[in-house]
Amino acid sequence: MFDGLKDKLSGFTSDVEEDVDDDALEAEDEPDAGEADGNVPADAETESEPAPDAQPSEDDTRVAEATAETDQQQADAEPPAADSMATEESATASATELEDTDAVPDDESQSDTAAATEEDSESEADSESEEDDGGRGLAAKAKLMATGKTVIEEEDLQSHLDDLELALLSSDVEMSVANEILDGVKENLTGQTRRRLSSTGNLVRDALRESLYDVINVGQFDFDERVQQADKPVTIVFTGVNGVGKTTSIAKLAQYFEDRGLSTVLANGDTYRAGANEQLEKHAENLDKKIITHEQGSDPTAVVYDAVEYAKANDIDVVLGDTAGRLHTSDDLMAQLAKIDRNIDPDMTLFVDEAVAGQDAVNRAREFNNAAEIDGAILTKADADPQGGAAISVAHVTGKPILFLGTGQDYDDLEPFDPEEIVDSLIGE
Numbered sequence: 001m002f003d004g005l006k007d008k009l010s011g012f013t014s015d016v017e018e019d020v021d022d023d024a025l026e027a028e029d030e031p032d033a034g035e036a037d038g039n040v041p042a043d044a045e046t047e048s049e050p051a052p053d054a055q056p057s058e059d060d061t062r063v064a065e066a067t068a069e070t071d072q073q074q075a076d077a078e079p080p081a082a083d084s085m086a087t088e089e090s091a092t093a094s095a096t097e098l099e100d101t102d103a104v105p106d107d108e109s110q111s112d113t114a115a116a117t118e119e120d121s122e123s124e125a126d127s128e129s130e131e132d133d134g135g136r137g138l139a140a141k142a143k144l145m146a147t148g149k150t151v152i153e154e155e156d157l158q159s160h161l162d163d164l165e166l167a168l169l170s171s172d173v174e175m176s177v178a179n180e181i182l183d184g185v186k187e188n189l190t191g192q193t194r195r196r197l198s199s200t201g202n203l204v205r206d207a208l209r210e211s212l213y214d215v216i217n218v219g220q221f222d223f224d225e226r227v228q229q230a231d232k233p234v235t236i237v238f239t240g241v242n243g244v245g246k247t248t249s250i251a252k253l254a255q256y257f258e259d260r261g262l263s264t265v266l267a268n269g270d271t272y273r274a275g276a277n278e279q280l281e282k283h284a285e286n287l288d289k290k291i292i293t294h295e296q297g298s299d300p301t302a303v304v305y306d307a308v309e310y311a312k313a314n315d316i317d318v319v320l321g322d323t324a325g326r327l328h329t330s331d332d333l334m335a336q337l338a339k340i341d342r343n344i345d346p347d348m349t350l351f352v353d354e355a356v357a358g359q360d361a362v363n364r365a366r367e368f369n370n371a372a373e374i375d376g377a378i379l380t381k382a383d384a385d386p387q388g389g390a391a392i393s394v395a396h397v398t399g400k401p402i403l404f405l406g407t408g409q410d411y412d413d414l415e416p417f418d419p420e421e422i423v424d425s426l427i428g429e
């Protein structure tokens with residue numbers, strides 16, 4: 001699932017990490033750099049550095065940790081209060097919320113202290129130290145890494161961001177979503193205090209993780225809890241175009257609810273398409289579920305209404321209502337959905353589309369949501385989608401969460417959409 005996108009994202013992170021690592025090694029070669037920062041003597045830095053041929057992706061972690069440790073020892077040996085305060089902070093801030101690191105040094109002449117504090121004082125340190133040596137010393141960089149501050153200048157990052165943009169767009173990530181991700185990465189890597197990050201290790205990966213999470217996590221709610229807490233029967237109506245796996249998803253959800261102790265009745269509100277009754281009936285038979293159907297051409301609202309009445313009379317927990325999957329631009333279809341809304345007032349309307357449709361799925365989600373507001377989405381055929389663009393884009397574009405991924409043709413191939421898990425699987429833990 002989403003393997004092509006995974007490869008592209010991993011290419012981005014390793015490229016940027018290599019650059020940061022190269023910068024760090026260059027800084028190591030500048031004997032005055034650390035002292036110009038007023039921080040750690042060059043020999044102390046050299047002792048704590050990894051060999052130049054070490055693996056780049058791990059280097060920055062080691063450089064950060066080893067050098068921060070060296071700084072800590074250095075600080076322990078050197079009494080000035082402001083200096084050790086800052087160093088202590090750099091060692092502990094990595095495991096805490098970075099907003100908490102707001103101590104301001106008393107003595108502004110100590111630029112290393114400034115470098116380890118909040119952004120505003122950081123900018124002072126930048127101007128002071130960079131005036132001297134044209135860049136930060138390795139120890140200061142490492143300290144910034146350990147405290148989660150920027151070590152990468154925007155201009156250095158730009159070509160990588162261009163590559164990332166291409167990677168996202170070629171994976172069918174919607175343009176505005178790609179821009180949002182790029183802005184987030186830039187912000188996280190170039191000077192903003194990062195939120196929610198606990199690892200001192202992989203800054204680039206964490207910056208990307210955070211940005212992806214922010215766009216994917218839009219509108220998430222606890223589906224199971226909402227169903228459990230709603231008055232019964234809970235009515236869920238499904239919209240989306242033909243052939244994307246809507247009927248199969250309804251059947252999968254019937255199985256999903258059964259696994260959670262909830263009974264269901266199916267309703268075929270797709271009275272437009274020949275064969276739709278038979279298709280849903282087949283699933284109902286396989287799953288041993290009651291199904292309500294009317295003749296082809298009859299009123300879809302009446303079918304769903306009958307299913308709700310049946311559920312009330314028979315103590316059924318959930319009504320799952322299919323609708324005709326004609327084009328989202330069809331006024332007729334939208335009028336049908338509006339009528340169902342008015343007369344049945346479903347608890348949820350879920351939009352179903354296939355992940356493999358990429359940009360088309362994203363556009364349809366937007367248009368369906370505009371025409372008849374949805375509460376969430378199911379993306380089918382994620383198992384066959386190497387790109388992941390729709391999975392990343394739909395929530396941000398509609399403001400409504402993806403709730404499930406279809407991951408195969410069997411009834412239990414339906415996975416709750418967990419943004420954190422998705423991001424972890426895309427970026428690696």
Ligand SMILES: Nc1nc2c(ncn2[C@@H]2O[C@H](COP(=O)(O)OP(=O)(O)OP(=O)(O)O)[C@@H](O)[C@H]2O)c(=O)[nH]1
Nearest residue numbers: 242243244245246247248325380381406407408409
């Ligand atoms: N690989 C895979 N195939 C799926 C998934 N969901 C559905 N399918 C297959 O996609 C095909 C179309 O699914 P349907 O459920 O018939 O599609 P539909 O949207 O209901 O189509 P209409 O009833 O015509 O609107 C079927 O062969 C399903 O088995 C999925 O998550 N993964």
